[in-house]
Amino acid sequence: MKCSSCGGTMVYDVAKKGLVCDHCGAVQPLPKPEESSGAGTADFNPAVKEDVSDWGSARNLVTCDSCGAQLFIDSDQMSGLCPFCGSAVVLTLQEAKCGLAPSAIIPFSITREQVTEKFYRWNKFAFWSPESFRKGKILGNLTPVYVPYWTFDADTVTTYSGRFGYTTGSGEDEKINWYQRTGTVEKHIEGACVCGSKKFRNDKLLNSVISFSTKDLVAYTPDALSGMAAEKYTVGIDEAWEVAKNTELNSRVTNAARAKENADRYSDLKISTEYSNIKYRYVLVPVWLTGCKYGGKVYNVVASGHNWKGNCSRPFSVAKLITFLSIFFVLFVVTSIFGLGGVFLGLGVMAMLVAFIIYMAMFMSTLSEQRQQERKMSEGQTE
Numbered sequence: 001m002k003c004s005s006c007g008g009t010m011v012y013d014v015a016k017k018g019l020v021c022d023h024c025g026a027v028q029p030l031p032k033p034e035e036s037s038g039a040g041t042a043d044f045n046p047a048v049k050e051d052v053s054d055w056g057s058a059r060n061l062v063t064c065d066s067c068g069a070q071l072f073i074d075s076d077q078m079s080g081l082c083p084f085c086g087s088a089v090v091l092t093l094q095e096a097k098c099g100l101a102p103s104a105i106i107p108f109s110i111t112r113e114q115v116t117e118k119f120y121r122w123n124k125f126a127f128w129s130p131e132s133f134r135k136g137k138i139l140g141n142l143t144p145v146y147v148p149y150w151t152f153d154a155d156t157v158t159t160y161s162g163r164f165g166y167t168t169g170s171g172e173d174e175k176i177n178w179y180q181r182t183g184t185v186e187k188h189i190e191g192a193c194v195c196g197s198k199k200f201r202n203d204k205l206l207n208s209v210i211s212f213s214t215k216d217l218v219a220y221t222p223d224a225l226s227g228m229a230a231e232k233y234t235v236g237i238d239e240a241w242e243v244a245k246n247t248e249l250n251s252r253v254t255n256a257a258r259a260k261e262n263a264d265r266y267s268d269l270k271i272s273t274e275y276s277n278i279k280y281r282y283v284l285v286p287v288w289l290t291g292c293k294y295g296g297k298v299y300n301v302v303a304s305g306h307n308w309k310g311n312c313s314r315p316f317s318v319a320k321l322i323t324f325l326s327i328f329f330v331l332f333v334v335t336s337i338f339g340l341g342g343v344f345l346g347l348g349v350m351a352m353l354v355a356f357i358i359y360m361a362m363f364m365s366t367l368s369e370q371r372q373q374e375r376k377m378s379e380g381q382t383e
């Protein structure tokens with residue numbers, strides 16, 4: 001997108017939550033989330049064609065030969081390193097097929113600096129990571145990436161038959177009475193969500209970090225994407241719908257049946273659900289991501305781009321452990337020669353106890369510091 005005052009290139013700026021001209025610095029804010037939670041919904045029916053690809057702006061596809069990640073990028077915005085694994089990525093020259101255009105997006109609101117600060121805050125507790133990790137080298141390639149998600153809304157009518165349990169009494173007198181019941185329940189379901197990335201959907205690190213509600217969404221505009229990378233979805237809409245029916249939708253209608261029977265639990269439940277008025281969204285969820293290979297394994301730093309969650313996997317430094325054990329052993333041998341081995345061991349255990357207490361105290365104070373910052377930030381966001 002071009003700047004209206006000088007014709008320069010406008011790029012999304014996380015700190016300003018809007019587009020900023022790289023030439024004259026003009027700022028154009030993005031729309032705020034609407035009060036209604038309907039942003040970007042569209043009817044899900046067989047007419048949904050996945051070969052249309054109108055993202056509103058040209059995107060190039062880069063693929064990583066090493067881990068298979070596929071990202072749409074904006075012209076030449078990426079460092080050339082894969083944010084998933086740190087390998088060099090290759091620009092695919094042929095015109096990229098983008099698939100369906102996104103319908104909703106959660107724009108980035110957490111900055112690179114905030115993610116970095118948080119990484120260092122917790123890093124002091126990771127004694128056993130290799131020094132290159134402790135010094136944050138991995139952060140050099142921290143990249144904002146939008147990860148694809150599908151959400152579904154639907155009206156459901158479910159017929160069920162099974163055993164429902166009612167608890168009576170408490171403690172030792174607790175008893176469950178079971179009854180066979182059959183019935184029908186109607187329920188409107190909103191925001192059942194499925195990860196659109198095969199690479200990520202079973203990733204513990206990412207799943208611990210990503211959470212969003214439909215209230216966070218704004219309707220998609222290409223503006224929020226300028227200067228940012230988006231992962232290509234690898235779970236198509238039809239597959240996502242099948243996954244949703246077997247997972248979240250299933251558990252929500254089952255729960256609706258349990259609630260209708262006023263039961264505390266159920267077993268051997270058979271259900272059959274009719275779905276109608278199905279709406280879907282294709283949502284882009286913001287994630288800060290970096291990865292690097294260490295000893296043949298990929299380690300990642302993953303942080304949400306809109307809530308305060310973050311996580312990372314770290315290698316364990318065997319060299320550090322060996323050094324520590326060798327020093328301990330040498331000191332033990334030396335003190336034993338002077339007949340003080342027992343004293344040394346006693347002191348050693350005490351020192352470790354003291355170190356542990358100091359560690360816990362530091363940990364608790366860091367935790368409260370972070371809670372405070374998160375509170376301040378979330379108050380700031382609701383202004």
Ligand SMILES: [Zn+2]
Nearest residue numbers: 003006021024
């Ligand atoms: Zn300008």
Ligand SMILES: [Zn+2]
Nearest residue numbers: 064067082085
């Ligand atoms: Zn890669």
